[in-house]
Amino acid sequence: MSARPIATTRSAAGMPTARLAVWWIIASEIVIFGGLLGSYIMHRLAHGVWADYAAATNPWIGGFNTFVLLTSSLMAVLGHQAAERGDGPRAAKMLYLTCGGGLLFICVKAYEWTTEISHGMTITANTFWSFYYTAAGIHALHVIAGCIIMLFVAQTAKKNLELHRVEIIGIYWHFVDVVWIFLFPLLYIAK
Amino acid sequence: MSAHEAHGDEFYVKTWAILLVLLLISVLGPLLGHPVLTLITAFGIAVVKAYLVAVRFMHINLTPRFVTYAVATTLVFMLLFFAGTAPDVMKNHGTNWVKPAWIQAEAAYAAEVASGAAGHHGAGGHGEAPHGGEAAPAHH
Amino acid sequence: MAETIHVGHAEEHGHHDHHEMSFLEKYVFPLDHKMIAMQYMFTGMFMALIGGFFAYAFRMQLAFPGMDVPFWGVVTPADYNALVTSHGSVMIFWVAMPVLIAAFGNYLIPLMIGADDMVFPKINRLSYQIFLISAIIIIASFFVEGGAFGGAWTAYPPLSTKAQYSLTPIGSTMWITAVALEFVAFLLGGINFITTAMNSRAPGMKMWDIPMVVWMIVIASILFMLSVGPLLAGGIMMIFDQQLGTAFFDPDRGGDPILWQHLFWFFGHPEVYVVLLPAVGIVAEVMTVFSRKKLFAYKTVLYTAIGTGVLSFTVWAHHQFIAGIDPRMANVFTVTTLLISVPIAEMMFVYIATLYGGKITLTTPMLWALAFVFEFLIGGITGIFLGASGNDIYMHDTYFVLAHFHYTFYPIAIIGTYAGFTFWFPKMFGKMMNDGLGKLHFWLTIIPFNLIFLPLFVLGASGQHRRIYDYTNFPELAQPWQQDLRQLATISLVVMLGAQVIFFYNVIKSWMSGPPAGKNPWNSGTLEWTATSPPPHGNWPEGLPTCYRGPYEYSHPDHDKDYWPQNEPA
Numbered sequence: 086m087s088a089r090p091i092a093t094t095r096s097a098a099g100m101p102t103a104r105l106a107v108w109w110i111i112a113s114e115i116v117i118f119g120g121l122l123g124s125y126i127m128h129r130l131a132h133g134v135w136a137d138y139a140a141a142t143n144p145w146i147g148g149f150n151t152f153v154l155l156t157s158s159l160m161a162v163l164g165h166q167a168a169e170r171g172d173g174p175r176a177a178k179m180l181y182l183t184c185g186g187g188l189l190f191i192c193v194k195a196y197e198w199t200t201e202i203s204h205g206m207t208i209t210a211n212t213f214w215s216f217y218y219t220a221a222g223i224h225a226l227h228v229i230a231g232c233i234i235m236l237f238v239a240q241t242a243k244k245n246l247e248l249h250r251v252e253i254i255g256i257y258w259h260f261v262d263v264v265w266i267f268l269f270p271l272l273y274i275a276k
Numbered sequence: 277m278s279a280h281e282a283h284g285d286e287f288y289v290k291t292w293a294i295l296l297v298l299l300l301i302s303v304l305g306p307l308l309g310h311p312v313l314t315l316i317t318a319f320g321i322a323v324v325k326a327y328l329v330a331v332r333f334m335h336i337n338l339t340p341r342f343v344t345y346a347v348a349t350t351l352v353f354m355l356l357f358f359a360g361t362a363p364d365v366m367k368n369h370g371t372n373w374v375k376p377a378w379i380q381a382e383a384a385y386a387a388e389v390a391s392g393a394a395g396h397h398g399a400g401g402h403g404e405a406p407h408g409g410e411a412a413p414a415h416h
Numbered sequence: 417m418a419e420t421i422h423v424g425h426a427e428e429h430g431h432h433d434h435h436e437m438s439f440l441e442k443y444v445f446p447l448d449h450k451m452i453a454m455q456y457m458f459t460g461m462f463m464a465l466i467g468g469f470f471a472y473a474f475r476m477q478l479a480f481p482g483m484d485v486p487f488w489g490v491v492t493p494a495d496y497n498a499l500v501t502s503h504g505s506v507m508i509f510w511v512a513m514p515v516l517i518a519a520f521g522n523y524l525i526p527l528m529i530g531a532d533d534m535v536f537p538k539i540n541r542l543s544y545q546i547f548l549i550s551a552i553i554i555i556a557s558f559f560v561e562g563g564a565f566g567g568a569w570t571a572y573p574p575l576s577t578k579a580q581y582s583l584t585p586i587g588s589t590m591w592i593t594a595v596a597l598e599f600v601a602f603l604l605g606g607i608n609f610i611t612t613a614m615n616s617r618a619p620g621m622k623m624w625d626i627p628m629v630v631w632m633i634v635i636a637s638i639l640f641m642l643s644v645g646p647l648l649a650g651g652i653m654m655i656f657d658q659q660l661g662t663a664f665f666d667p668d669r670g671g672d673p674i675l676w677q678h679l680f681w682f683f684g685h686p687e688v689y690v691v692l693l694p695a696v697g698i699v700a701e702v703m704t705v706f707s708r709k710k711l712f713a714y715k716t717v718l719y720t721a722i723g724t725g726v727l728s729f730t731v732w733a734h735h736q737f738i739a740g741i742d743p744r745m746a747n748v749f750t751v752t753t754l755l756i757s758v759p760i761a762e763m764m765f766v767y768i769a770t771l772y773g774g775k776i777t778l779t780t781p782m783l784w785a786l787a788f789v790f791e792f793l794i795g796g797i798t799g800i801f802l803g804a805s806g807n808d809i810y811m812h813d814t815y816f817v818l819a820h821f822h823y824t825f826y827p828i829a830i831i832g833t834y835a836g837f838t839f840w841f842p843k844m845f846g847k848m849m850n851d852g853l854g855k856l857h858f859w860l861t862i863i864p865f866n867l868i869f870l871p872l873f874v875l876g877a878s879g880q881h882r883r884i885y886d887y888t889n890f891p892e893l894a895q896p897w898q899q900d901l902r903q904l905a906t907i908s909l910v911v912m913l914g915a916q917v918i919f920f921y922n923v924i925k926s927w928m929s930g931p932p933a934g935k936n937p938w939n940s941g942t943l944e945w946t947a948t949s950p951p952p953h954g955n956w957p958e959g960l961p962t963c964y965r966g967p968y969e970y971s972h973p974d975h976d977k978d979y980w981p982q983n984e985p986a
């Protein structure tokens with residue numbers, strides 16, 4: 086499509102369309118994670134024995150991954166600032182760094198899961214581990230999806246085009262970060 | 277976005293530094309092993325971190341007010357879901373039903389804790405109750 | 417603000433490059449909201465035929481047990497379960513949702529708010545494609561080993577999670593996958609609807625100038641978005657239970673089957689308002705035009721809809737009164753359930769007040785709109801019986817419940833759709849429909865509809881349980897008068913399905929050779945009637961309209977004509 090509809094360029098609600106939309110996406114994501122984590126918390130509170138299962142997770146790995154995501158969030162927001170100033174190439178660079186953070190996160194996860202699975206803590210070991218893999222897995226899918234979209238955004242941003250997208254993907258990325266901020270204590274350090 | 281042009285890059289770096297300090301606290305706090313402290317350091321700090329990210333990185337306070345309301349509404353609805361569901365899910369028996377496997381597993385765990393043997397057996401191997409499949413059926 | 421500059425800039429230029437579009441671009445992978453609406457509309461209608469055929473097959477079995485049903489054959493118990501399950505799922509997820517929300521939403525929102533398209537045409541197209549895939553999956557599940565899932569549209573575990581109970585190892589997973597994909601499709605669509613309506617209104621269109629049906633579709637999309645999340649998560653958990661052997665819903669291994677019921681109904685109840693509200697909006701548009709009156713209490717209707725939406729999140733466990741839920745919770749949910757009938761009743765009163773003293777013309781769309789109020793009232797009132805938990809202990813899972821929700825869903829999904837379709841047909845196809853055939857079709861649909869479901873109330877009250885393959889095995893349910901009522905219901909169903917031929921004939925005939933409709937055949941005031949019929953790509957190539965007043969300025973004392981279009985300067 087050569088140009089977007091006029092509809093897309095209007096902003097009767099007082100904010101650009103894409104930003105409005107990303108907030109609605111976040112709202113719908115909150116309830117997806119909310120339903121899952123709500124179900125997890127109920128079980129967690131009902132079973133004392135889950136504290137033992139949770140003790141087998143590695144908070145240092147989880148903490149390191151939190152650090153990675155927080156840092157990548159910083160990169161995303163710096164990219165947004167660069168885009169605000171009209172500096173496309175720097176915005177793109179920041180997005181690539183953000184993606185790098187996402188990649189590192191996934192690699193650490195892969196290592197962590199391999200270790201756990203090889204120690205018998207598989208998704209069917211018990212319901213705690215089912216929740217553990219399901220919640221972290223859905224979150225990891227969001228990380229991967231965010232990275233892929235970010236690569237596309239960076240491609241255009243590099244040419245100083247569609248710079249408003251840098252902010253949009255950034256907001257989404259921060260949300261993925263926030264989800265992890267809650268997953269981390271829920272899965273790793275509540276014992 | 278005129279409103280947040282006021283902040284330079286240092287503002288974001290500073291926010292990031294605060295987040296890292298909070299992260300450190302939330303990892304170290306629970307190591308002390310005090311339940312109340314764990315709750316505060318793990319979950320209280322998660323809320324603070326999320327707030328910082330939402331406000332300082334996502335600029336939720338610079339978007340029209342209804343966005344905050346929409347996000348708050350989703351959270352309220354999730355609390356509602358929890359409040360309506362937890363009373364059933366968290367019980368191991370109720371009107372005309374019991375969950376024998378749950379009862380067994382918890383009893384075994386309580387005995388273990390009482391004898392001081394509660395160790396770290398992460399996988400739990402066989403799920404909730406080792407004999408779950410053969411558990412005595414609920415008698416009505 | 418960089419965006420503001422951008423806005424002014426784009427408005428001047430317009431966006432349509434007039435290159436000729438290929439057939440594929442125009443009809444198979446369109447970006448135009450009207451064409452996507454038509455895809456949704458006709459896919460939905462096709463699925464309605466499939467769902468209707470399923471109903472025909474299993475109703476024949478109930479009325480004439482063991483018979484060789486024409487076009488199906490002998491209905492086996494497994495067939496019966498698969499047919500009932502698929503009927504319910506198809507009608508709710510693949511008929512009511514695509515037609516009421518997606519088709520009307522896509523068609524009406526841009527046209528009624530004076531925009532040239534949806535804000536994200538590509539996401540819009542993607543939404544339809546995901547929806548289509550989900551529809552294909554649900555139909556395909558009939559042809560896999562073990563057949564289609566038969567554990568009811570509510571899919572309670574363990575029937576849905578354990579293949580040794582359901583006997584449909586592949587079908588159950590296809591069912592939940594199809595449902596989850598459908599949810600994703602409508603999440604994408606819903607974000608488009610909400611954002612478009614919030615951001616892309618014509619200059620001058622204030623909050624209270626938005627036509628009611630647009631409001632309703634937007635509120636419905638928000639309700640959907642806020643309620644479906646937990647069930648999407650639950651769907652993933654269910655797939656894992658089925659295929660990976662996790663035990664989220666298995667109490668013997670640490671899970672809980674009631675959790676699924678909560679996840680399901682936390683979505684399931686708001687979902688009934690998701691489909692209700694668009695129908696309410698459609699009927700509001702039709703009623704104001706054909707009684708030449710302002711919609712009574714516009715703002716009250718709006719606040720009521722929002723209030724109903726919020727309340728609808730607090731009633732879900734009324735579906736679980738006999739599931740063994742905490743009795744204290746049953747009290748709470750009884751109270752909230754009885755409360756929610758108040759705003760619903762109020763909306764019905766608003767319609768009656770709108771009609772009161774109006775110049776009523778009984779066109780086909782108006783007949784459908786009136787029938788909506790009449791029939792939906794029966795559905796709403798019987799809901800109150802069921803909401804009282806003490807009574808529901810006896811009524812639950814009987815045909816009384818079944819008749820209740822058909823008296824709500826049928827008016828919504830079928831009557832509401834026909835009201836909207838016949839009303840906007842001139843706009844969609846540029847031709848008038850034949851009113852005589854329309855009325856014939858109306859009566860041949862409405863009368864059999866009542867003859868199907870009124871007997872089912874009686875049967876339900878006499879103790880007839882749902883989801884039973886053959887009542888002859890239950891002497892107290894196989895008395896001659898009961899079997900007579902079953903046959904009455906089934907024969908009425910066949911008549912009603914047959915009458916739909918009139919509708920399709922009317923559509924095709926009018927489309928081919930009906931009289932031209934012109935821009936505004938009903939003398940309506942809302943913006944879509946100021947575009948040509950059918951509107952071209954971009955809707956108003958000569959320039960998008962500006963809005964000066966509310967949508968329902970009929971019989972205004974200060975105006976010479978009896979309607980006052982929204983785009984006419986004062």
Ligand code: HEM
Pocket residue numbers: 570687688689691692734735753754756757760795796797798799800802803804808811812813817820821824825828
């Ligand atoms: C006027 C307010 C309403 C009230 C008080 C009400 C109440 C109820 C109650 C208590 C039940 C559970 C009965 C049982 O399973 O024992 C029920 C079932 C049902 N209702 Fe309603 N209802 C209302 C409106 C609606 C509307 C507007 C719709 C549809 C658009 C609807 C659709 C359904 C469906 C589909 C079921 C049965 C689901 C199943 O078990 O398969 N209801 N209703």
Ligand SMILES: [Cu+2]
Pocket residue numbers: 684685688731732734735
């Ligand atoms: Cu309900």
